[in-house]
Amino acid sequence: MLLSAGPRDLLRLVICGSVDDGKSTLLGRLLDDAGLLHVEERERLLTADPNSPDPQYARVLDGLLAEHAQGITIDVAYRSMELAGRRYLVADAPGHQQYTRNMITAATSADAALVLCDVTQGLTAQTRRHLALLAVLEVRHVALLVNKLDLVGYAPEAFHALADGFGELARRLGLADAQSLPVSALHGENLLERGGRLAWFDGPSVAAYLASLPVREQIVGPLRLPVQWVHRLEDGSRALAGRLSGAGLRPGQAVRIHPGNAEARVVRLLAPEADLPEAAPGSSVLVTLDQPVDASRGSVLAGSEEPPTVTDQFQATLIWLGRQPLYAGRRYTLKLGTTRVGASVTDIRHRLDPTDLSATPARELGVHEIGVCNLALDRPVPLDAFRDSRETGSFILIDPFDHDTVAAGMVRHALRRAATLHWQQAVVDRHARAAMKGQQPFVLWFTGLSGAGKSTIANLVEQRLHAKGRHTFLMDGDNLRQGLNRDLGFTPGDRVENIRRSAEVARLMTEAGLIVLTAFISPYRAEREMARELFPADAFLEVFVDAPLSLVEARDPKGLYARARRGELVNFTGLDAPYERPTHPDIHLDTARDSADVAADAVLEELRRRDLI
Known part of the structure; x- marks a missing residue:
């Protein structure tokens, strides 16, 4: 089986493009012409559609019932x-825009x-998006x-017109090694062999083109081994x-462990069968060192001369893959290699046109949009630029509430x-300031619709705390x-x-030892949780x-609901902007009753x- 083989001669290939441009047909025909289909697969492609004289090559790889029913690729095959x-691991990616997440995974x-590009359709928006x-x-x-x-x-002129357009687009996108090949996937033209009805083309066949490509492990980069776990051997060593x-x-090579920059030398490289004299890129190994180091899951073993950057x-x-738009300031979990850490997007620098x-300037990113952003992490982690190392230069962002993957990042x-x-550590800290005031600092975060009574109740609570000699501040x-x-x-x-x-x-303010009361609508659950995470x-x-909305509209002390109903105010919470009710508040006040x-x-x-x- 290919998946259990060594990595050096394995080329990872993705086939993509717009819907119905022939991706699955190409791979099915390629497998059939090369004699790589199983007997049951060969029978399936010949009987998939009794009303068609042509074999249904696309059906060979569509494994989901919905794919057979709709005649499209949904999941990555x-x-x-x-x-x-030469050995290949081929990913047949879906072409529909709503399955862009799957194409990115592949x-x-x-x-x-x-x-793939249908010569009769040209470079469609989805084709351009996939190229971007x-x-x-x-x-x-x-x-x-x-x-x-x-x-x-x-017709050669039809091919050349599209090839010229692609060449110009590739230059704008920065695709360094881009080439155009004419094919007829259904009829097998220029797939395994040159010639036939495309004899006018003097370039390679698809198979010859693929055979000429170097695999990633043949391209030398910085040595990186993200630590998945620390294993205890039978002799007690780690x-x-x-x-x-x-x-x-x-063995004998000098390495460093990051974060911490601890230096050591490799003693043994262990594989399941035996010790290795050398481990090649792509190998999964156990590494023993000549001295104890502080390392755990998320640490990175690197060459001593090419360290990663450790930064927050x-x-x-x-x-962006999330159903809800990305806004600067929101909290996520970042997974980079074997590291998981809290993160936030501090600034959306600009949006990148997908074509x-x-x-262009942007303050948010919608689903499938591409942007350049600044991120801040809860702690420094080792990383590299994506161009130098995919393994330590790529990451995903995970929504902390529903655990969906909302972004892929480079x-x-x-x-x-x-x-x-x-961080400048002060001698007089939170505890000293609180002790001088004789109180414990904390935050009361009042949230609710406009007119629910947040400010009124917060004012009353502050007055009563103040009467008891507490040091407070109402925001x-x-x-x-x-x-x-x-x-x-x-x-x-x-x-x-x-x-x-x-x-x-x-x-x-709590660092100053104060009791803080805040009265904000704060409509989004994510931001309220972000605020909570700042405090003990x-x-x-x-x-x-x-x-209830009916009650706050009836109260309407500032006349805001009336103005919003007349269209004078937009993005008004409770009407044309959402309010996400707290699911487990620390204190629940019912002002319709009390x-x-x-x-x-x-x-x-x-x-x-x-x-x-």
Whole structure:
């Protein structure tokens, strides 16, 4: 089986392009002509459609019932094959835009790509999008297969017109090794052999083109072994387990472990069968060192002369896959190699046009859009630029709530500011300031619809805490928007930034030893959780001031609902902008039932129960 073989002669190939341009047909015909179909697969392609005289090559790889029913590829179909002594792992990627996520999954690990293009349709928007994604993912070798030339009588001028357009597009996208090949996938023209009805073409066949390509492991890069786990051997010593990339490794070689920059030498390289004299890129090995090092899952073993960058801030190209748009300031989990760490997008620098990667200003990214963004991590991690190492230069972002993968990212470079900024530790800290005030600092985060009673109840709670001699500060959303957040509107992106800034100010105030009360609508669950994560577990209480929309509209103390209903205000929470109700608030106040005084008493009672006052 190909998947269990060594990596050196294995070329990873993705076949992509727009829907119905012949991707699955090409691979099915290629396998059939090479005699690589199983008996049952051969029977299936001959009987797939009794009303068609042509074999249904596309049906060979469509494994899902929905794919057979709709006649399209939905999931990525992987197939191993061997042609002319070379082995391939081929990924047949879906062409529909809604399955772009699957195409990215297939292309991320590809050494080369075949992009199918229907000669009668030309370079469609989806074809251009796939080419742009291949450029962003830095797939090194890309060939445009101009397909269905049988529909235009194998006319060379039809091929050359498309090839010229592709050449210009490839130059704009930065595809360094791009080539065009004419084919008829259905009839097998120019797949395994040159000639036939495409004898006028003086370039290679598809098989010859693929045979000429180098595989990734033949391209030397920096030595990297992301540690998957630390294994305890029978003699009690420890070994670092991981998959090697970039360069080979041998006993006696000097290496460093990052973070920490600890230096050691390799003693043994262990494989399941025996010790290895050398490990090649792509090998999964256990590495023992000549001295103990501080290493765990997420550490990176690297060559002593080519260290990765250890940083908590970097710039990256993001392909956004989330159903909800990306806004700067939101929190995610970043997975890079074997590392998982909290992360946020601090700045969306610009959006990249999917047809030519030209840059335009942007404040958000929608699904399948590409952008250049700055990211900040909760702690420094070892990484590389994607162009230097795919293994330590690519990552995904995961939504912390539903655990969906919302972005694929490629590191561009570390931000220099990360190396110049250092946290200045003060001698007088949070605990000293709180002790002087004789109180425990915490935040009461009031959230709810406009008119629910947040500010009224927060005012009452602060008055009663103040009467007890507590040092407090009330942060009201309207007040902050007249100063610190004056530049922000009410778009979703501005709302995210409004809460991010406000939460940081509240954190600084608790560092000063204060009890902080905030009264913000804070409509998004993600931002409320982001605020919570800034504080110790017992120092943040989410207070949900609950009132139905009909009641707050009837109250309408500022006349805002009436204006929104007349169309004078847009993005108004509860009407044309969402409010995500807290699922597990620390305190739940029902202002449809209770007065503001009763609600304030309930807050104070909960504070006493928690020994906060």
